[in-house]
Amino acid sequence: MSFTDLLNTNFVHWVDSARAPESDIVISSRVRLARNLRRIPFPHMLDENTGKKCVEDIKNAWKNSTETRGMNIVFFNQIPLIDRQILVEKHLISPNHAQSDSNYRGVLVNDVGSIAIMINEEDHLRIQCILPGLQMEEASKRAQKIDDDLENNLDYAFNEKRGYLTSCPTNVGTGMRASVMLHLPGITISGQTNRIFQNINQLGMTIRGLYGEGTEIVGNFYQLSNQVTLGLTEEDIIYNLTSIARQIVEQERIIREKLKVQMQYQIEDRIGRAYGIITNAKVITSNEALSLLSDVRLGVNLGIIKDIKSFTLNELIVAIRPAHLQKRTGKEMTAVERDITRAEVIKEKLNAAGSK
Amino acid sequence: MSFTDLLNTNFVHWVDSARAPESDIVISSRVRLARNLRRIPFPHMLDENTGKKCVEDIKNAWKNSTETRGMNIVFFNQIPLIDRQILVEKHLISPNHAQSDSNYRGVLVNDVGSIAIMINEEDHLRIQCILPGLQMEEASKRAQKIDDDLENNLDYAFNEKRGYLTSCPTNVGTGMRASVMLHLPGITISGQTNRIFQNINQLGMTIRGLYGEGTEIVGNFYQLSNQVTLGLTEEDIIYNLTSIARQIVEQERIIREKLKVQMQYQIEDRIGRAYGIITNAKVITSNEALSLLSDVRLGVNLGIIKDIKSFTLNELIVAIRPAHLQKRTGKEMTAVERDITRAEVIKEKLNAAGSK
Numbered sequence: 001m002s003f004t005d006l007l008n009t010n011f012v013h014w015v016d017s018a019r020a021p022e023s024d025i026v027i028s029s030r031v032r033l034a035r036n037l038r039r040i041p042f043p044h045m046l047d048e049n050t051g052k053k054c055v056e057d058i059k060n061a062w063k064n065s066t067e068t069r070g071m072n073i074v075f076f077n078q079i080p081l082i083d084r085q086i087l088v089e090k091h092l093i094s095p096n097h098a099q100s101d102s103n104y105r106g107v108l109v110n111d112v113g114s115i116a117i118m119i120n121e122e123d124h125l126r127i128q129c130i131l132p133g134l135q136m137e138e139a140s141k142r143a144q145k146i147d148d149d150l151e152n153n154l155d156y157a158f159n160e161k162r163g164y165l166t167s168c169p170t171n172v173g174t175g176m177r178a179s180v181m182l183h184l185p186g187i188t189i190s191g192q193t194n195r196i197f198q199n200i201n202q203l204g205m206t207i208r209g210l211y212g213e214g215t216e217i218v219g220n221f222y223q224l225s226n227q228v229t230l231g232l233t234e235e236d237i238i239y240n241l242t243s244i245a246r247q248i249v250e251q252e253r254i255i256r257e258k259l260k261v262q263m264q265y266q267i268e269d270r271i272g273r274a275y276g277i278i279t280n281a282k283v284i285t286s287n288e289a290l291s292l293l294s295d296v297r298l299g300v301n302l303g304i305i306k307d308i309k310s311f312t313l314n315e316l317i318v319a320i321r322p323a324h325l326q327k328r329t330g331k332e333m334t335a336v337e338r339d340i341t342r343a344e345v346i347k348e349k350l351n352a353a354g355s356k
Numbered sequence: 357m358s359f360t361d362l363l364n365t366n367f368v369h370w371v372d373s374a375r376a377p378e379s380d381i382v383i384s385s386r387v388r389l390a391r392n393l394r395r396i397p398f399p400h401m402l403d404e405n406t407g408k409k410c411v412e413d414i415k416n417a418w419k420n421s422t423e424t425r426g427m428n429i430v431f432f433n434q435i436p437l438i439d440r441q442i443l444v445e446k447h448l449i450s451p452n453h454a455q456s457d458s459n460y461r462g463v464l465v466n467d468v469g470s471i472a473i474m475i476n477e478e479d480h481l482r483i484q485c486i487l488p489g490l491q492m493e494e495a496s497k498r499a500q501k502i503d504d505d506l507e508n509n510l511d512y513a514f515n516e517k518r519g520y521l522t523s524c525p526t527n528v529g530t531g532m533r534a535s536v537m538l539h540l541p542g543i544t545i546s547g548q549t550n551r552i553f554q555n556i557n558q559l560g561m562t563i564r565g566l567y568g569e570g571t572e573i574v575g576n577f578y579q580l581s582n583q584v585t586l587g588l589t590e591e592d593i594i595y596n597l598t599s600i601a602r603q604i605v606e607q608e609r610i611i612r613e614k615l616k617v618q619m620q621y622q623i624e625d626r627i628g629r630a631y632g633i634i635t636n637a638k639v640i641t642s643n644e645a646l647s648l649l650s651d652v653r654l655g656v657n658l659g660i661i662k663d664i665k666s667f668t669l670n671e672l673i674v675a676i677r678p679a680h681l682q683k684r685t686g687k688e689m690t691a692v693e694r695d696i697t698r699a700e701v702i703k704e705k706l707n708a709a710g711s712k
Contacts, residue, residue: 265696269638280632282625340621 001111003072007083010324012090013114013130015314020133023310024301025249027181027221027317028091028132031139031238033147034166034175035125036157042167043105043120051104051120058119061153062108067146071115075106085323091130092116115146122167123175125150132314134249136178136242140234163230173230178237180245181210185220185298186255187248196251204228205244210290210317219290221317224248260302271299279350283336284343289320296350312349319345357467359428363439366680368446369470369486371670376489379666380657381605383537383577383673384447384488387495387594389503390522390531391481392513398523399461399476407460407476414475417509418464423502427471431462441679447486448472471502478523479531481506488670490605492534492598496590519586529586532593536601537566541576541654542611543604552607560584561600566646566673575646577673580604616658627655635706639692640699645676652706668705675701 006012017023036042040054055075062068076084076098084098093107097118108117118126127150129143157165164175171177187196197207210221224245226237259267274295278284284292297313299305318324325341326333333341362368373379392398396410411431418424432440432454440454449463453474464473474482483506485499513521520531527533543552553563566577580601582593615623630651634640640648653669655661674680681697682689689697 265639265692269699272636272638273633276632276634276636277629278632280628282628283621336621343625 003074003109003111006090006109006111006113007079007086008327010315010319011113012092012318013112014091014132015311015318017132017310017314020131021135022246022249023133025183025252026134026245027183027314028130029135029139030091030128030130030179030181031136031143032177032179033125033127033143034123034164034171034177035127035147035150035154036165036167037124038155038157040124043122043124044167046104046120051102054120054124055104057154058108058125061150064153065146065149067149068108068117071108071110071117073106073108073119075103075119076101077103078106082323082326086327087116089318089321089323092128093118094121097121115142117146123171134180134242134245136180136238136245140176140178140238144234170227171229174232174234174237176229176234176237177225178241179223179225180241182222182224182245182248182252183220183294183297184222184248184252185294186252186259188217188220190255190259192251192255196248200224200244201227203240203244204232205241218287219294221290221294256298256302267298267302268304271295271302271304275299275305275350278346280347281343283339284346285339286320286322286342289342289346290317293317293320293346308350312352316346316349319349359430359465359467362446362465362467362469363435363442364683366671366675367469368448368674369468370447370488371667371674373488373666373670376487377491378602378605379489381539381608382490382601383539383670384486385491385495386447386484386486386535386537387492387499388533388535389481389483389499390479390520390527390533391483391503391506391510392521392523393480394511394513396480399478399480400523402460402476407458410476410480411460413510414464414481417506420509421502421505423505424464424473427464427466427473429462429464429475431459431475432457433459434462438679438682442683443472445674445677445679448484449474450477453477471498473502479527481510490536490598490601492536492594492601496532496534496594500590526583527585530588530590530593532585532590533581534593534597535579535581536597538578538580538601538604538608539576539650539653540578540604540608541650542608542615544573544576546611546615548607548611552604556580556600557583559596559600560588561597574643575650577646577650612654612658623654623658624660627651627658627660631655631661631706634702636703637699639695640702641695642676642678642698645698645702646673649673649676649702664706672702672705675705 014028037054037057041050046054062073087093087107088095088098090113092109092113093116097105105120107119109115114130116128127143127147129139131139159165163173166172166175187193200207204227206225206227208223209217226241274292278292278296293313293316296305300308320342322338325338329341370384393410393413397406402410418429443449443463444451444454446469448465448469449472461476463475465471470486472484483499483503485495487495515521519529522528522531543549556563560583562581562583564579565573582597630648634648634652649669649672652661656664676698678694681694685697
């Protein structure tokens with residue numbers, strides 16, 4: 001695995017869920033630490049000179065930190081938009097960040113894509129660790145280790161009272177945003193989202209669609225994350241998020257078992273049809289594909305569909321997206337051409353994966 | 357093949373379309389001759405005595421006619437409702453006829469079910485010949501041969517001026533009703549039914565759903581039949597119906613080829629999805645099954661789906677109906693149980709038939 005592979009295959013560390021905890025329901029765990037350098041303007045205020053200075057400091061820290069020196073550092077004037085979109089689709093950088101082709105915006109990323117440090121996105125550094133399944137503590141530990149190491153070589157903007165200073169006030173304090181991506185077909189199908197999610201905001205958490213803020217819920221994938229970064233320790237944030245995630249996972253498991261028993265034929269029918277459609281369609285939109293993959297995933301988890309690995313299903317979440325499809329065909333495509341290629345990719349992966 | 361087989365399998369002659377003309381579009385051809393006996397009241401006016409007399413005359417003719425003596429004669433007090441429904445689902449008797457368990461109502465039918473003579477339905481005799489594909493002339497020839505043979509041994513109600521007298525005045529004259537069952541997905545999908553069917557009534561024909569008068573169009577199956585029995589010879593009726601059927605077949609072929617070229621992906625997608633759903637559903641209603649089978653049949657005809665024979669698809673038109681499903685499980689079922697069994701039957705037949 002190399003950075004080139006990361007850009008040219010469907011692989012990214014979090015799809016490899018085989019031995020990850022709770023991976024039947026939790027797709028991935030992410031911890032993100034926002035950090036800024038003292039005496040350098042925030043990214044949106046950078047000019048040619050301060051940008052250059054900022055990048056020099058970061059490059060210097062990269063080379064001198066044991067944790068990061070083996071990683072790839074890339075600035076967005078060096079790679080085309082398609083490659084930046086690939087990184088977005090792998091959840092390694094934000095869509096906004098990918099829009100820039102600036103020579104001082106970029107990413108510091110390891111080969112497998114479990115660590116991705118955005119450079120000059122909203123903050124000078126956003127250190128992210130993304131792992132498969134429910135592994136908040138491990139993700140936090142790894143992110144903090146890198147953070148500590150970089151801090152040895154960088155002068156962070158830190159205030160004794162407010163903690164880490166950030167470009168957006170909602171990140172001030174720990175600068176930590178922690179999130180889990182959950183697959184909740186049981187809760188959704190049974191119409192219990194309102195009941196189960198109702199207290200989440202009061203607990204300082206928020207739940208959103210697969211692609212973050214403002215995105216709709218597609219394929220019964222949800223992102224649960226903390227909203228409060230101030231007044232809590234990093235340990236509190238991770239502990240709270242993990243507890244709530246565990247409760248939701250528990251609820252989802254109970255509902256799935258109930259559905260399986262009480263609505264056996266309806267569920268088997270729904271799953272069978274989804275599998276039938278997704279392996280036989282010739283044209284398929286991204287949203288429809290995610291919805292059908294959601295049902296297929298439920299079928300795999302309930303043992304109704306055999307021989308398809310959750311690895312394959314996770315990989316497909318990435319592989320069906322536009323930039324990955326474009327990489328495959330090697331050319332820009334119309335929406336319809338993408339829908340056709342998407343159907344081919346899905347058929348290929350699921351047929352290779354096994355049979356029902 | 358015996359009468360018992362006819363009652364206990366999905367087979368009936370018209371499903372065996374392998375070498376039948378135009379069988380990609382024409383499912384079956386039927387000719388029905390309405391005949392009544394002189395000096396015996398029409399069936400709805402029969403009482404115990406006249407009914408007995410009528411049956412005796414018919415039995416006598418059956419034994420003495422070369423054409424019919426090898427056939428099975430059954431009265432509806434001798435077979436249970438389920439068996440009568442089986443005959444309905446094979447298109448050998450009418451639904452109304454099956455409702456009766458009278459000892460003078462019944463059917464005279466050959467082992468393969470290409471000839472079915474309803475006894476005391478609306479008329480004393482309704483001599484039917486049903487063949488696969490477009491074979492109106494052959495069906496007419498066979499029906500008339502039986503008719504001639506029976507007439508040697510029966511005194512038909514016939515009037516020089518009006519022709520054969522029938523219970524319902526719309527059948528007076530030749531007493532001939534001829535019909536073809538057509539599968540017209542191209543005309544239907546492309547929204548051209550109105551254009552193509554607009555002159556049919558003026559030509560003395562009518563077009564209806566699969567199960568005859570008053571039934572909706574399901575699965576793009578249509579029944580084209582003559583409405584006028586008086587003032588035309590038998591040859592005219594058969595010639596006219598065959599000509600119009602051929603014109604419709606021609607139109608359907610042209611539209612299919614156009615669809616295949618101009619809407620390649622949409623058509624392949626539609627067919628692929630139909631195949632995927634029908635081979636993976638766990639619960640399926642009769643109407644949905646017919647709609648999906650219609651798409652699968654189109655796929656087979658266009659060469660998009662391989663290795664499924666039209667025999668299998670024709671057999672499924674019969675096999676998915678309630679009485680045939682009940683025969684299979686050997687018990688009465690709820691609608692949902694039937695939907696489950698129907699899905700099993702389809703899966704079994706199509707998986708046995710081949711792969712895509």
